[in-house]
Amino acid sequence: MKERLIRLEVFRYNPDTDTEGHYQHYEVSCLEEWVVLDALNKVKETLDPTLNFRWSCHMAVCGSCGMMINGEPRLACHTFLRNYPGTIRVEPLVHFPVERDLVTAPDDFMEKLKRVKPWIIRKDKQPIEQGEYRQTPKELLRFRQYAMCINCTLCYAACPEYGLTRHFIGPAALALAHRYNQDSRDQGRDERQEVVATKEGVWECTFVGACSEVCPVHVDPASALQQMKIASSFDWIKEHLLPGGGK
Amino acid sequence: MSRKPLIREVPPTTWYFRHPRYLRYMSREITSLFVGAYCVLLVCGLGALADGKESYEAFLLALQSPLSIAFHVAAFIAALYHATTWFNATQVAMPIQIGENFVPGSWISGAHYVVWALLSVVVILLAGVF
Numbered sequence: 001m002k003e004r005l006i007r008l009e010v011f012r013y014n015p016d017t018d019t020e021g022h023y024q025h026y027e028v029s030c031l032e033e034w035v036v037l038d039a040l041n042k043v044k045e046t047l048d049p050t051l052n053f054r055w056s057c058h059m060a061v062c063g064s065c066g067m068m069i070n071g072e073p074r075l076a077c078h079t080f081l082r083n084y085p086g087t088i089r090v091e092p093l094v095h096f097p098v099e100r101d102l103v104t105a106p107d108d109f110m111e112k113l114k115r116v117k118p119w120i121i122r123k124d125k126q127p128i129e130q131g132e133y134r135q136t137p138k139e140l141l142r143f144r145q146y147a148m149c150i151n152c153t154l155c156y157a158a159c160p161e162y163g164l165t166r167h168f169i170g171p172a173a174l175a176l177a178h179r180y181n182q183d184s185r186d187q188g189r190d191e192r193q194e195v196v197a198t199k200e201g202v203w204e205c206t207f208v209g210a211c212s213e214v215c216p217v218h219v220d221p222a223s224a225l226q227q228m229k230i231a232s233s234f235d236w237i238k239e240h241l242l243p244g245g246g247k
Numbered sequence: 248m249s250r251k252p253l254i255r256e257v258p259p260t261t262w263y264f265r266h267p268r269y270l271r272y273m274s275r276e277i278t279s280l281f282v283g284a285y286c287v288l289l290v291c292g293l294g295a296l297a298d299g300k301e302s303y304e305a306f307l308l309a310l311q312s313p314l315s316i317a318f319h320v321a322a323f324i325a326a327l328y329h330a331t332t333w334f335n336a337t338q339v340a341m342p343i344q345i346g347e348n349f350v351p352g353s354w355i356s357g358a359h360y361v362v363w364a365l366l367s368v369v370v371i372l373l374a375g376v377f
Protein backbone atom coordinates (compact mmCIF):
# COMPACT_ATOMS: atom_id res chain seq x y z
CA MET A 1 0.00 0.00 0.00
CA LYS A 2 1.28 3.41 -1.01
CA GLU A 3 2.21 5.95 1.63
CA ARG A 4 2.45 9.69 1.09
CA LEU A 5 3.60 12.60 3.20
CA ILE A 6 0.48 14.69 3.80
CA ARG A 7 0.84 18.35 4.64
CA LEU A 8 -1.99 19.75 6.72
CA GLU A 9 -2.69 23.37 7.58
CA VAL A 10 -5.01 23.24 10.56
CA PHE A 11 -6.97 26.03 12.25
CA ARG A 12 -6.21 26.26 15.96
CA TYR A 13 -8.04 28.17 18.67
CA ASN A 14 -7.65 27.72 22.37
CA PRO A 15 -10.35 29.63 24.30
CA ASP A 16 -8.18 29.68 27.44
CA THR A 17 -5.27 31.52 25.86
CA ASP A 18 -6.25 32.88 22.41
CA THR A 19 -8.34 35.81 21.26
CA GLU A 20 -8.24 34.73 17.64
CA GLY A 21 -7.40 31.67 15.60
CA HIS A 22 -4.19 30.79 13.81
CA TYR A 23 -2.96 28.04 11.51
CA GLN A 24 -0.60 25.25 12.41
CA HIS A 25 1.23 23.05 9.91
CA TYR A 26 1.67 19.31 10.32
CA GLU A 27 3.29 16.70 8.12
CA VAL A 28 2.27 13.07 8.53
CA SER A 29 2.84 9.98 6.48
CA CYS A 30 -0.53 8.52 5.43
CA LEU A 31 -1.80 5.70 3.29
CA GLU A 32 -3.16 6.91 -0.02
CA GLU A 33 -6.59 5.39 0.65
CA TRP A 34 -7.07 7.18 3.96
CA VAL A 35 -9.50 9.99 4.58
CA VAL A 36 -8.77 13.41 6.12
CA LEU A 37 -10.10 12.18 9.46
CA ASP A 38 -7.45 9.42 9.51
CA ALA A 39 -4.74 12.01 8.89
CA LEU A 40 -6.06 14.16 11.77
CA ASN A 41 -6.17 11.15 14.04
CA LYS A 42 -2.58 10.30 13.15
CA VAL A 43 -1.54 13.88 13.95
CA LYS A 44 -3.29 13.61 17.30
CA GLU A 45 -1.73 10.23 18.09
CA THR A 46 1.81 10.89 16.94
CA LEU A 47 2.46 14.64 16.80
CA ASP A 48 0.08 16.78 18.80
CA PRO A 49 -2.35 15.37 21.38
CA THR A 50 -3.80 18.85 22.00
CA LEU A 51 -5.55 18.99 18.62
CA ASN A 52 -9.35 18.89 19.02
CA PHE A 53 -11.94 17.68 16.56
CA ARG A 54 -15.19 15.72 16.70
CA TRP A 55 -15.90 12.37 15.16
CA SER A 56 -17.59 9.13 15.99
CA CYS A 57 -18.73 6.73 13.26
CA HIS A 58 -16.05 7.12 10.54
CA MET A 59 -18.72 6.20 7.99
CA ALA A 60 -20.75 9.31 7.16
CA VAL A 61 -23.57 8.38 9.51
CA CYS A 62 -23.19 10.32 12.77
CA GLY A 63 -22.65 13.72 11.15
CA SER A 64 -20.14 14.94 13.72
CA CYS A 65 -16.95 15.32 11.66
CA GLY A 66 -18.04 18.27 9.51
CA MET A 67 -15.24 20.77 8.79
CA MET A 68 -14.02 23.08 6.03
CA ILE A 69 -11.59 21.19 3.84
CA ASN A 70 -9.87 23.47 1.35
CA GLY A 71 -12.73 25.93 1.83
CA GLU A 72 -15.50 23.42 1.24
CA PRO A 73 -17.82 22.10 3.98
CA ARG A 74 -17.21 18.35 4.06
CA LEU A 75 -17.28 15.30 6.30
CA ALA A 76 -13.66 14.54 7.21
CA CYS A 77 -14.46 10.81 7.23
CA HIS A 78 -15.78 11.02 3.69
CA THR A 79 -12.97 13.06 2.12
CA PHE A 80 -10.25 10.95 0.56
CA LEU A 81 -6.63 12.08 0.70
CA ARG A 82 -6.06 10.77 -2.84
CA ASN A 83 -8.20 13.64 -4.17
CA TYR A 84 -5.96 16.25 -2.54
CA PRO A 85 -2.50 16.38 -4.09
CA GLY A 86 -1.30 19.56 -2.32
CA THR A 87 -1.47 20.96 1.21
CA ILE A 88 -4.85 20.35 2.80
CA ARG A 89 -6.30 23.28 4.73
CA VAL A 90 -8.63 22.18 7.53
CA GLU A 91 -10.81 24.70 9.37
CA PRO A 92 -13.88 24.55 11.61
CA LEU A 93 -17.23 24.89 9.81
CA VAL A 94 -17.88 28.53 9.00
CA HIS A 95 -21.00 30.34 10.28
CA PHE A 96 -20.73 28.61 13.66
CA PRO A 97 -18.83 29.82 16.74
CA VAL A 98 -15.58 27.92 17.31
CA GLU A 99 -15.46 26.14 20.62
CA ARG A 100 -11.86 24.94 20.24
CA ASP A 101 -9.70 24.12 17.19
CA LEU A 102 -12.00 22.31 14.72
CA VAL A 103 -14.89 21.95 17.16
CA THR A 104 -17.84 24.27 16.55
CA ALA A 105 -20.86 25.06 18.73
CA PRO A 106 -24.06 23.76 17.13
CA ASP A 107 -26.39 25.32 19.78
CA ASP A 108 -28.12 27.66 17.34
CA PHE A 109 -28.90 24.81 14.95
CA MET A 110 -30.27 22.70 17.80
CA GLU A 111 -32.58 25.53 18.88
CA LYS A 112 -33.85 25.99 15.34
CA LEU A 113 -34.38 22.29 14.86
CA LYS A 114 -36.72 22.26 17.86
CA ARG A 115 -38.70 25.20 16.54
CA VAL A 116 -39.90 23.33 13.43
CA LYS A 117 -41.34 20.53 15.64
CA PRO A 118 -39.62 17.64 13.88
CA TRP A 119 -41.90 14.92 15.16
CA ILE A 120 -45.26 13.50 14.16
CA ILE A 121 -48.10 15.70 15.36
CA ARG A 122 -51.60 14.21 15.50
CA LYS A 123 -54.81 16.14 16.02
CA ASP A 124 -56.77 12.93 16.48
CA LYS A 125 -54.52 10.62 18.48
CA GLN A 126 -55.76 7.09 18.09
CA PRO A 127 -55.64 4.73 21.07
CA ILE A 128 -52.73 2.29 21.24
CA GLU A 129 -55.09 -0.70 20.83
CA GLN A 130 -55.87 0.46 17.32
CA GLY A 131 -52.30 -0.27 16.36
CA GLU A 132 -49.80 1.75 14.40
CA TYR A 133 -50.49 4.46 11.84
CA ARG A 134 -49.98 2.62 8.59
CA GLN A 135 -48.32 3.90 5.48
CA THR A 136 -47.90 2.67 1.91
CA PRO A 137 -44.50 2.59 0.14
CA LYS A 138 -45.77 5.42 -2.06
CA GLU A 139 -46.47 7.57 1.00
CA LEU A 140 -43.07 6.72 2.43
CA LEU A 141 -41.31 7.82 -0.76
CA ARG A 142 -42.90 11.27 -0.52
CA PHE A 143 -40.59 12.14 2.37
CA ARG A 144 -37.87 9.48 2.60
CA GLN A 145 -35.18 11.61 0.96
CA TYR A 146 -35.70 14.33 3.60
CA ALA A 147 -35.54 11.80 6.42
CA MET A 148 -31.95 10.91 5.47
CA CYS A 149 -30.46 14.02 7.08
CA ILE A 150 -27.61 13.23 9.49
CA ASN A 151 -27.60 16.73 11.08
CA CYS A 152 -24.03 17.36 10.02
CA THR A 153 -24.77 21.10 9.47
CA LEU A 154 -22.60 21.25 6.34
CA CYS A 155 -25.52 22.96 4.64
CA TYR A 156 -25.47 25.74 7.25
CA ALA A 157 -21.79 26.30 6.58
CA ALA A 158 -22.51 26.46 2.85
CA CYS A 159 -25.51 28.79 3.12
CA PRO A 160 -24.51 32.47 2.80
CA GLU A 161 -27.99 33.49 3.88
CA TYR A 162 -27.48 31.79 7.25
CA GLY A 163 -24.03 33.34 7.56
CA LEU A 164 -25.44 36.82 7.05
CA THR A 165 -28.86 36.51 8.70
CA ARG A 166 -28.66 34.68 11.97
CA HIS A 167 -32.42 34.43 12.48
CA PHE A 168 -32.78 32.24 9.35
CA ILE A 169 -34.01 28.81 10.41
CA GLY A 170 -31.75 27.34 7.73
CA PRO A 171 -31.70 24.43 5.28
CA ALA A 172 -31.61 21.23 7.36
CA ALA A 173 -34.22 22.28 9.93
CA LEU A 174 -36.60 23.49 7.22
CA ALA A 175 -36.02 20.34 5.17
CA LEU A 176 -36.95 18.36 8.26
CA ALA A 177 -40.14 20.42 8.64
CA HIS A 178 -40.91 19.43 5.05
CA ARG A 179 -40.14 15.81 5.86
CA TYR A 180 -42.89 15.79 8.51
CA ASN A 181 -45.30 17.88 6.44
CA GLN A 182 -44.99 15.32 3.65
CA ASP A 183 -45.61 12.40 6.01
CA SER A 184 -49.11 10.97 5.59
CA ARG A 185 -49.27 10.19 9.34
CA ASP A 186 -48.63 13.80 10.33
CA GLN A 187 -51.25 16.51 10.91
CA GLY A 188 -48.98 19.29 12.16
CA ARG A 189 -48.37 21.38 9.07
CA ASP A 190 -50.46 24.33 10.33
CA GLU A 191 -48.34 24.51 13.49
CA ARG A 192 -45.09 24.35 11.54
CA GLN A 193 -46.24 26.99 9.06
CA GLU A 194 -46.00 29.57 11.85
CA VAL A 195 -42.23 29.16 11.65
CA VAL A 196 -41.81 27.89 8.09
CA ALA A 197 -43.81 30.48 6.12
CA THR A 198 -42.11 33.53 7.61
CA LYS A 199 -39.13 35.82 7.01
CA GLU A 200 -37.10 33.58 9.32
CA GLY A 201 -38.31 30.54 7.43
CA VAL A 202 -38.46 29.75 3.72
CA TRP A 203 -38.88 33.38 2.67
CA GLU A 204 -35.37 34.17 3.87
CA CYS A 205 -34.02 31.66 1.35
CA THR A 206 -32.93 33.22 -1.95
CA PHE A 207 -32.16 29.85 -3.54
CA VAL A 208 -28.40 29.98 -3.73
CA GLY A 209 -28.60 26.18 -3.77
CA ALA A 210 -25.27 25.72 -1.97
CA CYS A 211 -26.90 23.53 0.72
CA SER A 212 -27.83 20.87 -1.80
CA GLU A 213 -24.41 20.96 -3.43
CA VAL A 214 -22.60 20.14 -0.19
CA CYS A 215 -25.05 17.71 1.44
CA PRO A 216 -23.14 14.42 1.80
CA VAL A 217 -26.28 12.27 1.79
CA HIS A 218 -28.17 14.02 -1.03
CA VAL A 219 -31.06 15.30 1.05
CA ASP A 220 -31.34 18.26 -1.35
CA PRO A 221 -32.64 20.72 1.26
CA ALA A 222 -32.99 23.44 -1.40
CA SER A 223 -35.69 21.40 -3.10
CA ALA A 224 -37.61 21.11 0.18
CA LEU A 225 -37.48 24.86 0.69
CA GLN A 226 -38.65 25.65 -2.84
CA GLN A 227 -41.51 23.16 -2.49
CA MET A 228 -42.53 24.80 0.78
CA LYS A 229 -42.41 28.24 -0.84
CA ILE A 230 -44.77 27.08 -3.56
CA ALA A 231 -47.14 25.43 -1.05
CA SER A 232 -47.07 28.55 1.18
CA SER A 233 -47.87 30.74 -1.82
CA PHE A 234 -50.90 28.58 -2.60
CA ASP A 235 -51.98 28.96 1.05
CA TRP A 236 -51.81 32.72 0.63
CA ILE A 237 -53.78 32.68 -2.61
CA LYS A 238 -56.44 30.47 -1.02
CA GLU A 239 -56.67 32.67 2.03
CA HIS A 240 -56.70 36.06 0.31
CA LEU A 241 -58.08 35.58 -3.17
CA LEU A 242 -60.59 32.77 -2.99
CA PRO A 243 -64.10 33.37 -1.65
CA GLY A 244 -64.46 32.14 1.92
CA GLY A 245 -60.67 32.07 2.42
CA GLY A 246 -60.45 28.66 0.73
CA LYS A 247 -62.02 27.03 3.78
CA MET B 248 -14.81 25.38 32.62
CA SER B 249 -16.38 28.42 31.03
CA ARG B 250 -17.01 28.70 27.32
CA LYS B 251 -15.46 31.42 25.20
CA PRO B 252 -16.43 30.58 21.63
CA LEU B 253 -14.74 32.45 18.81
CA ILE B 254 -17.19 34.30 16.55
CA ARG B 255 -16.05 34.78 12.96
CA GLU B 256 -18.05 37.45 11.17
CA VAL B 257 -19.08 37.04 7.53
CA PRO B 258 -18.01 40.07 5.45
CA PRO B 259 -21.41 41.62 4.59
CA THR B 260 -20.40 43.10 1.22
CA THR B 261 -17.71 40.77 -0.11
CA TRP B 262 -18.97 37.37 1.01
CA TYR B 263 -19.69 36.21 -2.55
CA PHE B 264 -16.00 36.22 -3.41
CA ARG B 265 -15.53 33.40 -0.92
CA HIS B 266 -16.61 30.62 -3.26
CA PRO B 267 -17.19 30.26 -7.02
CA ARG B 268 -20.70 28.97 -6.38
CA TYR B 269 -21.58 32.28 -4.69
CA LEU B 270 -20.30 34.17 -7.75
CA ARG B 271 -22.48 31.97 -9.94
CA TYR B 272 -25.44 32.83 -7.73
CA MET B 273 -24.68 36.55 -7.89
CA SER B 274 -24.40 36.44 -11.68
CA ARG B 275 -27.88 34.91 -11.81
CA GLU B 276 -29.21 37.63 -9.50
CA ILE B 277 -27.58 40.40 -11.56
CA THR B 278 -29.31 39.19 -14.72
CA SER B 279 -32.60 40.16 -13.09
CA LEU B 280 -31.51 43.82 -13.26
CA PHE B 281 -31.62 43.53 -17.06
CA VAL B 282 -35.03 41.90 -16.90
CA GLY B 283 -36.20 44.76 -14.65
CA ALA B 284 -34.67 47.40 -16.93
CA TYR B 285 -36.42 45.85 -19.90
CA CYS B 286 -39.76 46.09 -18.10
CA VAL B 287 -39.10 49.81 -17.54
CA LEU B 288 -38.35 50.14 -21.26
CA LEU B 289 -41.66 48.50 -22.14
CA VAL B 290 -43.52 50.84 -19.77
CA CYS B 291 -41.79 53.80 -21.46
CA GLY B 292 -42.94 52.40 -24.83
CA LEU B 293 -46.52 52.21 -23.55
CA GLY B 294 -46.24 55.78 -22.27
CA ALA B 295 -45.01 56.94 -25.68
CA LEU B 296 -47.89 55.09 -27.34
CA ALA B 297 -50.39 56.80 -25.06
CA ASP B 298 -48.86 60.18 -25.93
CA GLY B 299 -49.72 59.76 -29.58
CA LYS B 300 -48.28 58.75 -32.94
CA GLU B 301 -45.39 61.18 -33.02
CA SER B 302 -43.95 60.29 -29.67
CA TYR B 303 -44.36 56.57 -30.38
CA GLU B 304 -42.47 56.89 -33.64
CA ALA B 305 -39.70 58.77 -31.85
CA PHE B 306 -39.58 55.92 -29.35
CA LEU B 307 -39.30 53.35 -32.17
CA LEU B 308 -36.52 55.37 -33.76
CA ALA B 309 -34.64 55.55 -30.46
CA LEU B 310 -34.85 51.75 -30.27
CA GLN B 311 -32.75 51.54 -33.42
CA SER B 312 -29.79 53.40 -31.97
CA PRO B 313 -26.57 51.36 -31.50
CA LEU B 314 -26.82 51.84 -27.73
CA SER B 315 -30.32 50.45 -27.68
CA ILE B 316 -29.31 47.48 -29.83
CA ALA B 317 -26.39 46.74 -27.52
CA PHE B 318 -28.78 46.90 -24.54
CA HIS B 319 -31.21 44.54 -26.27
CA VAL B 320 -28.51 41.99 -26.98
CA ALA B 321 -27.26 42.18 -23.38
CA ALA B 322 -30.80 41.96 -21.97
CA PHE B 323 -31.57 39.01 -24.23
CA ILE B 324 -28.52 37.06 -23.06
CA ALA B 325 -29.28 37.93 -19.44
CA ALA B 326 -32.92 36.86 -19.80
CA LEU B 327 -31.89 33.58 -21.45
CA TYR B 328 -29.47 32.81 -18.63
CA HIS B 329 -32.00 33.81 -15.98
CA ALA B 330 -34.76 31.71 -17.54
CA THR B 331 -32.62 28.59 -17.95
CA THR B 332 -31.49 28.68 -14.31
CA TRP B 333 -35.13 28.78 -13.21
CA PHE B 334 -36.34 26.17 -15.65
CA ASN B 335 -33.58 23.84 -14.49
CA ALA B 336 -34.71 24.47 -10.91
CA THR B 337 -38.33 23.52 -11.57
CA GLN B 338 -37.49 19.83 -11.42
CA VAL B 339 -36.56 20.03 -7.76
CA ALA B 340 -39.21 22.60 -6.85
CA MET B 341 -42.15 20.79 -8.42
CA PRO B 342 -41.66 17.03 -8.24
CA ILE B 343 -44.51 14.95 -9.64
CA GLN B 344 -45.15 11.50 -8.18
CA ILE B 345 -47.03 9.01 -10.32
CA GLY B 346 -47.67 5.75 -8.54
CA GLU B 347 -44.63 5.17 -6.36
CA ASN B 348 -42.13 6.78 -8.70
CA PHE B 349 -41.28 10.35 -9.42
CA VAL B 350 -41.39 11.68 -12.97
CA PRO B 351 -37.78 12.19 -14.18
CA GLY B 352 -36.63 15.75 -13.47
CA SER B 353 -35.55 16.29 -17.07
CA TRP B 354 -39.18 15.85 -18.18
CA ILE B 355 -40.38 18.59 -15.84
CA SER B 356 -37.70 21.05 -16.89
CA GLY B 357 -38.11 19.92 -20.51
CA ALA B 358 -41.85 20.65 -20.40
CA HIS B 359 -41.06 24.22 -19.32
CA TYR B 360 -38.69 24.64 -22.25
CA VAL B 361 -41.33 23.33 -24.66
CA VAL B 362 -43.99 25.74 -23.32
CA TRP B 363 -41.44 28.55 -23.46
CA ALA B 364 -40.62 27.80 -27.11
CA LEU B 365 -44.32 27.61 -28.05
CA LEU B 366 -45.15 30.90 -26.30
CA SER B 367 -42.16 32.55 -27.98
CA VAL B 368 -43.42 31.43 -31.40
CA VAL B 369 -46.89 32.82 -30.58
CA VAL B 370 -45.39 36.16 -29.50
CA ILE B 371 -43.24 36.33 -32.64
CA LEU B 372 -46.29 35.56 -34.81
CA LEU B 373 -48.40 38.19 -33.00
CA ALA B 374 -45.60 40.69 -33.51
CA GLY B 375 -45.92 40.04 -37.21
CA VAL B 376 -42.33 38.97 -37.74
CA PHE B 377 -43.38 36.22 -40.18
Ligand code: SF4
Pocket residue numbers: 148149150151152153154155156171172175211214215216217218219220221
Ligand atom coordinates in the same frame (compact mmCIF):
# COMPACT_ATOMS: atom_id res chain seq x y z
S1 SF4 C 1 -29.43 18.41 4.97
FE1 SF4 C 1 -27.55 17.33 4.35
S2 SF4 C 1 -25.91 18.86 4.74
FE2 SF4 C 1 -27.70 19.56 5.86
S3 SF4 C 1 -27.47 18.72 7.94
FE3 SF4 C 1 -28.73 17.25 6.78
S4 SF4 C 1 -27.28 15.78 5.95
FE4 SF4 C 1 -26.07 17.55 6.59
Ligand code: FES
Pocket residue numbers: 054055056057058059060061062063064065066075076077078
Ligand atom coordinates in the same frame (compact mmCIF):
# COMPACT_ATOMS: atom_id res chain seq x y z
S1 FES D 1 -17.31 10.49 11.82
FE1 FES D 1 -19.46 10.19 11.68
S2 FES D 1 -19.95 11.33 9.91
FE2 FES D 1 -17.81 11.43 9.93
